[in-house]
Amino acid sequence: MPAKRPSYPYVEPTAAGQTRADIERLAERVAQEWDYHGAQTLDEVCTAAGVDIEYSHRPNEIMLEMPLDARPIVWLPRPSRPRDDRVIVATALGHWALHAEVTRDAHPGCGVQALYQPQAQAARDEADIFALAFLMPVDLFIDLWDLGRSQATSDHFDVPTKVAYLRAKNLNLGDTI
Structure with a gap:
């Protein structure tokens, strides 16, 4: 602390x-x-x-x-x-x-x-x-999202899946939570 x-x-x-x-x-x-x-x-x-x-x-x-x-x-x-x-x-x-x-x-x-x-x-x-x-830079994120949605982006950027969904929502990519 x-x-x-x-x-x-x-x-x-x-x-x-x-x-x-x-x-x-x-x-x-x-x-x-x-x-x-x-x-x-x-x-x-x-x-x-x-x-x-x-x-x-x-x-x-x-x-x-x-x-x-x-x-x-x-x-x-x-x-x-x-x-x-x-x-x-x-x-x-x-x-x-x-x-x-x-x-x-x-x-x-x-x-x-x-x-x-x-x-x-x-x-x-x-x-x-x-x-x-x-x-998760926007261009690479969109490419990965198009390939495999949350799993591909989560694995590539080494972030939790929920964070990948937040980024997708942030970018208005649809099909997000």
Whole structure:
């Protein structure tokens, strides 16, 4: 579990107010910047992004911690499943890419903690959109979806099947839950 840092307060991320299309473009751009090609582990991507990964036993509430004076940390629950971890890490990276600057500008002198269950959902929704686009680029996703629906996309992108269905729904591909 993250250590308490009583020297300064923490706030939840501030929503960036970007459109779905803007978030999709951002996910594509940072995937290139962080040298993410789809199938490799996200440990390498986190290193490129300047984000650490740590593990915490339940109940853990914090997904991403952004202290004022240290590297951001993605907190993964233990025990967990690797495919779920990929989605958590991608969502946390979405918070990092979308919300770090806007939140720090709005709340100088505060650390940022993106929670698994936030009080306000807007920033989490943006981070979720980022995660889907980051993990499953649209063109390749559509090709795989056409070939084998959820199983082909789930296997290729190494994500849970329910996440593949969410991406299909997000892209209005039909035949989704």
